[in-house]
Amino acid sequence: MSLGRYIFRDILILIVVIGILAGSSIGIYQLINKSRRRSPPQRALALELKLKDLIRSSIVAAEETLEIPELQQAIDVITERLTEAYGTFPYTLEILVVDSPIVNALAFPGGLIVCYSGLLEKLDSAEELAAILAHELGHVVYRDAMKQLTRRIGMDVLLSLAGGHQAEVLLKRIVREVVDLRYSRTVEQRADRYALDLLLQAHIDPAFLGKALEQLQKDSEEHKSPEVFKYLDTHPELGTRTEEAAVFETGGQIFESLNLDWPAIKDKLPGLLD
Amino acid sequence: MSEINLPQPDQIEQREKEDAMGAYLMMFAAWAFGLPLPILNLVAAIIYFFVNKKESCFVAFHALQSLLSQILVTLVNVVLVVWLIRNLVTDMWFSSGFYIYLIFMGLFNILYIIFSVVALSRARKGRFYYMPFFGRLSFARYYGPSAVKQDKPMPPNKPPEGF
Numbered sequence: 001m002s003l004g005r006y007i008f009r010d011i012l013i014l015i016v017v018i019g020i021l022a023g024s025s026i027g028i029y030q031l032i033n034k035s036r037r038r039s040p041p042q043r044a045l046a047l048e049l050k051l052k053d054l055i056r057s058s059i060v061a062a063e064e065t066l067e068i069p070e071l072q073q074a075i076d077v078i079t080e081r082l083t084e085a086y087g088t089f090p091y092t093l094e095i096l097v098v099d100s101p102i103v104n105a106l107a108f109p110g111g112l113i114v115c116y117s118g119l120l121e122k123l124d125s126a127e128e129l130a131a132i133l134a135h136e137l138g139h140v141v142y143r144d145a146m147k148q149l150t151r152r153i154g155m156d157v158l159l160s161l162a163g164g165h166q167a168e169v170l171l172k173r174i175v176r177e178v179v180d181l182r183y184s185r186t187v188e189q190r191a192d193r194y195a196l197d198l199l200l201q202a203h204i205d206p207a208f209l210g211k212a213l214e215q216l217q218k219d220s221e222e223h224k225s226p227e228v229f230k231y232l233d234t235h236p237e238l239g240t241r242t243e244e245a246a247v248f249e250t251g252g253q254i255f256e257s258l259n260l261d262w263p264a265i266k267d268k269l270p271g272l273l274d
Numbered sequence: 275m276s277e278i279n280l281p282q283p284d285q286i287e288q289r290e291k292e293d294a295m296g297a298y299l300m301m302f303a304a305w306a307f308g309l310p311l312p313i314l315n316l317v318a319a320i321i322y323f324f325v326n327k328k329e330s331c332f333v334a335f336h337a338l339q340s341l342l343s344q345i346l347v348t349l350v351n352v353v354l355v356v357w358l359i360r361n362l363v364t365d366m367w368f369s370s371g372f373y374i375y376l377i378f379m380g381l382f383n384i385l386y387i388i389f390s391v392v393a394l395s396r397a398r399k400g401r402f403y404y405m406p407f408f409g410r411l412s413f414a415r416y417y418g419p420s421a422v423k424q425d426k427p428m429p430p431n432k433p434p435e436g437f
Contacts, residue, residue, distance in 0.1 A: 003414070010407035017406075021385065025378035029370065154362060 045090075048146055052094075052110025059096060059114060066097040066117060068268045074260045078130045081258065082137060085202035091140060095133070099270060103216065105132055107139035109146045117269050122219050123212060126260035131209035134198045138191030192241050196248045203256040210245030217242060278417055283400030286332055293326050294336035294397035298390045301344060312351035319344045331416040336397045339412040340390070343405055347386050354379045 059065070075095050083089040091111025102116040113136045123129050139145065196206040297319070304318035319341040327334040357372055389405050396403035404410060415421065 003410075003418075007407065007410055010410055013406045017385070018382075021381045022374075022378055024381060025374050028377050029374045032373075033370075151362060 044146075048091075048110040048143070051146075052108060052112045055108045056094070056096065056112055059098065064099040066099050066269070068097075068265075070265050070268055071097060071120075074126055074129070074258075074262075074265050075133075077258060077260060078126065078133055081202045081204065082130065082134055082198055085198055086137075086141075093137070093140070103219070105136050107136040107145055109143070109149070111140050113137075113140070119216075120269060121266060122215060124215060124262070125208065125211075126258045126262045126265070127204055127208040128212035128215065129262075130202070130204050130258065131195060131199060131206070131212045134195035134202075134204075135191050135209065137198065138194030139187070141194065142187070142190060144187050144191070189241065189244070192245060196245060200253060203253070204258070205255045206245065206248045210242050210248075213242040213245060280402070280417065281330075281332055281400075286330075286400040290330050290333050291398055291400045293329055293333045295394050297322055297326070297333070297337040297340040298394035298397065301340065301390060312348050312355060315351075316341075316344055316348045331421075332400075332402075335402070335412050335416045336393070338415055339393065339403075339405055339408050342408040342411055343386065343389070346408075347383065350379055350382050 075097075079093050079095065083093060089111075093111045093113070095113045095115060097115050097117060097120070100116045101118040103118040103122055105113065105115045105119055107113050113133065115133075115136075119132070120129065123132070192209065195209055199206040199209065300318050300322045301315055304315040319337075323334075323337040323341045326337050354375060357375065361372065393403040393405065402413075404413065
């Protein structure tokens with residue numbers, strides 16, 4: 001056999017070996033996946049619930065939570081309507097209202113949503129609150145908080161492996177900021193799309209999401225108070241998202257009002273004179 | 275085909291054997307520093323090759339074989355690192371394709387380590403070991419018909435003129 005043929009044979013061997021390895025990888029992945037499916041992510045769920053308890057207790061210890069029966073009832077009506085539309089919701093939803101001028105709502109692992117009274121005061125109707133909660137539900141369903149946490153840990157491990165020099169501390173910070181910004185933008189849009197669909201299924205006009213976002217945007221432009229107006233920090237590109245929500249196709253569906261006296265509920269909130 | 279005169283284990287000096295073995299050991303040392311940046315292995319292999327290639331054909335053969343084989347391994351690893359960084363920086367979540375590639379990369383590296391350990395132990399004993407394809411290429415470079423002439427006669431040392 002000539003040298004060229006030997007080289008050709010070697011290349012063939014390499015290709016076959018790579019093929020066998022690729023095939024084995026697919027096989028191993030399917031085996032792992034199968035065993036994971038057999039025992040659904042119970043451990044992941046348990047971890048999320050532990051985190052939820054931890055976050056809830058630290059919020060309750062540090063902040064003043066509001067327990068106004070009328071507000072709680074309104075939130076119950078909204079969450080019932082939304083979770084019914086979802087079908088079997090994977091988490092027990094828990095909504096904490098924190099007495100604070102901060103205009104924001106946040107979704108934490110395990111189905112915990114924290115809503116600041118500052119945000120409630122800016123909203124004009126219960127349907128707008130439903131839209132905001134539907135958006136936060138999107139984060140819960142997509143497990144965005146857990147994913148962000150995993151991403152941060154992953155990034156830390158990767159960067160610490162790359163080296164521990166002082167100069168890299170700055171790089172670390174820059175990279176993390178970029179990660180957070182890029183992450184938020186797309187994830188927020190995904191949560192919006194989820195909210196629009198959920199609102200439609202819950203027979204609530206999806207236009208309320210646009211209205212709520214528009215209201216928040218208008219308010220942020222009028223009152224340049226970055227200390228208080230946190231919604232823009234964690235929910236970027238409000239303008240684009242408001243437009244997207246406004247052009248959402250509802251297919252001529254008839255909507256049902258939530259029948260909640262929102263101005264009366266707002267009256268019960270403390271610190272309305274701010 | 276003309277007869278190729280290969281050095282036998284007893285004709286190879288201990289230092290050459292150790293240097294040939296070092297070509298494969300270098301990879302493990304580089305791994306410790308450059309795990310997230312697999313390109314470091316390649317850089318280490320390139321440096322090792324250029325530093326040691328003049329020593330003897332035996333050392334140069336092993337260093338080149340190690341270098342060439344690491345090009346392929348580095349390519350496989352770089353793809354994973356780029357994929358990982360892209361997923362972390364953008365909002366891509368880890369797909370099943372990523373996990374399959376991760377397993378593939380793991381298996382590929384294990385296989386490569388096995389080949390390297392075998393080559394390393396052979397080199398330490400002053401023997402040749404031919405990895406598929408890369409072994410043949412390296413051999414052709416230093417022992418083939420158009421091989422690089424390695425063992426050039428050294429000019430004798432002379433005193434300065436006037437003595």
